[in-house]
Amino acid sequence: MTATVDKKRTAGFRSRWAAMPKQVRWAAIAALIVLLYILPNKWFYEYLGFPIGSDYFAFYTTRSDFAGVLFDTAVFVLLAVGLNVVVGFAGLLDLGYFGFYALGAYTVALLTSPESRFGTNWPWLAAVPLAVMVAMVSGVILGGPTLRLRGDYLAIVTLGFAEMIRLYAARNEGVLQGQRGIPAIPHPPGTGSDGKPLFGVVDARPYYWLMLTLILIVLLLVRNLANSRVGRAWVAIREDEDAAEIMGVPTFKYKLWAFAIGAAVAGLTGAVFAGKQTFINSDQFVLESSILVLAAVILGGAGNIKGAIVGGAVTWYLPEWLRGIGDLLGVEFDAAEYRILVFGLVVIVMMIFRPQGLVPNRRRAAEFADRRKEAVPQETVPNE
C-alpha cells in the first residue's frame, strides 16, 4: 500500500517537474548549485539566524568541522556517482570499488611526497591525471579476464582486489611504507586573495568547493554517456545480457568501459582525498568503505544519477549529523560509529520493501517488478 502511494507521490513530483518550463528548471538547478557552494560558510547560518554550536537539529554538524564533513560527504557522493556507472548502469556488482580509490590516492602520494621513495616530487596537479589513468588501466586489467564471464565472478574478484591492495599497502615496508604510510603529500595549488595558499590545513572549504566542482563535471559527463548509445547498451546488458548480444551490442566492450569509467572516477576521488589529507596509509581503505559506497548506491536507487547523489549524501552526512544526539540524550553514544550496522540493516530493509531505491530509475523499478514476477514458480521449464 505505502509503496503505491509513494510511487504516486514521486511520479507526481516527476511529472510536475517535467511539465515546468525549461527556464524554471534551469533556474531551480542553478539555485541548488549556488546553495551547495555557500553551504559551508558560517555567515550563511548567522544570516539565517541559526545559533551555531547549540542546536543539534540544525542541518550543520556541531561535533565536527562542518566544512570537513561536507568534504567527506562530497567524496562519498562522487564515489557513489562513479560506482553507479558500474552497478547502476551496467549492472555489474563491484565489491572492491575502494581499491581504485586507494590506487588513486597512493599514486598521488608516491609521485608527489618528498617522503616518498620514488623521489619524484611532482606537484599535486601533475599527479592527478596519472592517478586517474592508473586507476582506469587497473580497471581494464582487472575487468579484462573477469568481465568475459557471467555471474558472480566479478564480485568475488573485485572483493579480493580491494583487500589485496589494502593488505599489500599495510605489509609493504618498502615503497608503500607499511602502516606508517606516506606523509607530506602536497596540497592542490593556488593562492588566495590574502596571499596565503588557497588550499591549507585549517580550512576545509576550498577542498569542498573543489570536490563539488569535480562532481558537477563528472555528472555532466556521466549524464551524457547515459543518454547516448553507450548508455542504451548498458541498460540492455543489465536487463538481459543474452538479448543484448543478439541485438548486436558488443557486451564485453561496454562492460569493460563501464568498469573502467567507474575506476577512473574512484581514482580521481582518491587523488583529491590525498591532496587534502596530506597523509595516507592502508587503514583509510578498509573493505567496509567499499560496502558503504555500494550501500549508498543501492539506497539512493541504482541506475539513477540523482539517486546516487542522494544515497551518497545520506550515507555519509546523516551519521555525522547524528553524532551529537548522544550528548543531547545525556548518554555516551556516537551515531557515526554504528554507520555500518545501521546501513547494513537499511539495505536489507530496502531490498525487501523498496529494491529500486529512494529515488528510483523508471526502468529499474520495472525490472524489479519483472524479477518479482519471475520469482513465482513457473509452469514452463525452459528446455535444455
Add this chain to the structure above:
Amino acid sequence: MLLEINDLTLLYGRIQALHGISLHVDEGEVVALIGANGAGKTTTMRAISGLRPVASGSIVFDGTDVTRMRADLRVVRGIGQAPEGRGVFPGMTVVENLEMGAYTRKDRSGVAEDMKMVMDLFPRLHERRKQAGGTLSGGEQQMLAVGRALMARPKLLLLDEPSMGLAPMLIQQIFEIITRINEQGTTILLVEQNAQQALSRAHRGYVLETGRIVKEGTGRDLLHDPAVKEAYLGVA
C-alpha cells in the same frame, strides 16, 4: 545457400549436447527444427547466433564462416533472433525494445519505416508502445521479441519456440504472421515443439533427437511420416 551447418558438436561442460549436426537453410525458405525437450533445438539456435561456443564443426552464413565470430558481429551480418523465453528487456518500453532491435543500424529513415512495419504487423504493440516490456502478457512479449528481431532487417530470422506458453488462438495468429514475414522476403529457421503447426507452415524440416538429426524432409513429408506422427504429432 544462406546458412550451412556442418557436423556441429557442442559441449555443456563435459556433457555433449550436439553430436554432429548438419543442416542447411536456403534463401527464402522457412525451415522447422522439431524435437522433444532436451533434443538440442535451443542449443542449435544458440550456436548459430553465437551465444554458445561450439566444440567442432562449422557454421557458414551467407558465404562467410561465422563459427568463431562474436555474437554481436553475426547480427551485423544479418542473423536476427527472437530468443527462447522471449528475452524482452523488461524495463524498456515497447518502442525502446524495438529501437534496441535496430541497434546496429545507422539508417534512421529505414528504422522508422521498419518500426511502422512492425507496428502494422502487430497492432497490439502499437497500443502498448509506451508500456514497459516486463508488464506485457506472454503473447505480447512474444510479438515484441519477433518484432524486435525484425527491426535489424535480418537476412535470416531465428525463432525459438514462438508458440511457447501461448493460447491456441494466439498460436494460430503468430504462425500466420511468421508466414507473412517469410512472404515479405525473410528467411526463417524455426524451432518448435508444436510440430503440427511448424511442419505445415515450413518448406522443409529437420527432426532432432538427443543432439542428432534423425530425419529430414519437406514439411509435408514429415507431417505424414508415420514415425514423426507417432512421436511428435500425437497420432498413432
